Amino acid sequence: MSAAPHRLSRLEPYLDRTEPAPTLLKMLVGVQLAGFREDAGLSQDQAARALGFSGAKLSRIESGKGRRPPTERDVRALLELYGTDPYEASVLLKLLQRAGEPGWWQRYDKRLMPEWFDRLVGLQEAAATIRTFEIQYVPGLLQTAAYTQAVVERGLPNAPASEVQRRVELRMRRAQLLTRADAPQLWAIIDESVLLRVLGSRDVMRAQLHHLVEMAQRPNVTLQVVPLDVTNASAPAIPVTYLRFGGLDLPDVVYLEHIKSANFLEDRDETEEYRLALDRLADEALTPRESLRLLRDTVQQRYSES
Numbered sequence: 001m002s003a004a005p006h007r008l009s010r011l012e013p014y015l016d017r018t019e020p021a022p023t024l025l026k027m028l029v030g031v032q033l034a035g036f037r038e039d040a041g042l043s044q045d046q047a048a049r050a051l052g053f054s055g056a057k058l059s060r061i062e063s064g065k066g067r068r069p070p071t072e073r074d075v076r077a078l079l080e081l082y083g084t085d086p087y088e089a090s091v092l093l094k095l096l097q098r099a100g101e102p103g104w105w106q107r108y109d110k111r112l113m114p115e116w117f118d119r120l121v122g123l124q125e126a127a128a129t130i131r132t133f134e135i136q137y138v139p140g141l142l143q144t145a146a147y148t149q150a151v152v153e154r155g156l157p158n159a160p161a162s163e164v165q166r167r168v169e170l171r172m173r174r175a176q177l178l179t180r181a182d183a184p185q186l187w188a189i190i191d192e193s194v195l196l197r198v199l200g201s202r203d204v205m206r207a208q209l210h211h212l213v214e215m216a217q218r219p220n221v222t223l224q225v226v227p228l229d230v231t232n233a234s235a236p237a238i239p240v241t242y243l244r245f246g247g248l249d250l251p252d253v254v255y256l257e258h259i260k261s262a263n264f265l266e267d268r269d270e271t272e273e274y275r276l277a278l279d280r281l282a283d284e285a286l287t288p289r290e291s292l293r294l295l296r297d298t299v300q301q302r303y304s305e306s
Helices: 007-016 022-039 044-051 054-062 072-082 088-101 115-126 145-155 159-181 192-196 204-214 268-284 288-302
Strands: 129-134 185-189 221-226 242-246 254-255 262-265
Touching: 007 022, 007 088, 007 145, 022 054, 022 072, 022 088, 022 115, 044 054, 044 072, 072 088, 088 115, 088 204, 115 159, 115 242, 115 254, 115 262, 129 268, 145 159, 159 192, 185 192, 185 268, 192 221, 192 288, 221 268, 221 288, 242 268, 254 268, 262 268
Parallel strands: 129 185, 185 221
Antiparallel strands: 129 242, 242 254, 254 262
């Protein structure tokens, strides 16, 4: 029997969520199965051999990765092997069932949602805290539709108008998570050059900066700007997104995006390095109040209507 009976009771609210959260639930199922295995005194290799699984298969189940959750048959076999408490097993199987429900983003064409991007959106939807650093663009969750269109057209100059519009719609739908009742905390740090680089037009930039001012005043949004005169800022060379999942026994995740792929880091030593780098960068950046003042000054001095 599990060494910590009924520890899944705090996960029951996830059974009643209106909007499916498959990425979160796959991770929760995996981490709980790993806990049951450890309670049973089994290593991954021992458990895999006992059920005729490959080590890679059990590792994949416990990490919660991949587009699809594990099968009910496999999960039941694991629960039986571990001698899991019946109540715990019933809650986990219900979580597994909900993990199979597609999230809103999974209804988009796979061309717009490759597997790595599908995972990012799912993780953002599940996160309690999102920290991000951007050196070229306004963070995606804080973009206006017109700014997003300019970004997409710059990155995909040959894309048909219909695809551009779908990508804009997807970005705007993602941004809604910041205004929902259970919105995560967003802590965004951007380089001042982002505010000065004109995308689309001066009108687009003026509206985008006004939107940043508005969003920065929300209680769940913290925005800081690294000014150009900070010449020795400890900024990473690429954009960074750092995700935390409060109180759910899930590891922090660092997302590093490349042109046509991405890396997800979950090893604690690696994620800790990025957390400390973001902490140092926040110390070097303007305070949220100073950043808000800079945004307003930039609108007035660079993008004011003639």
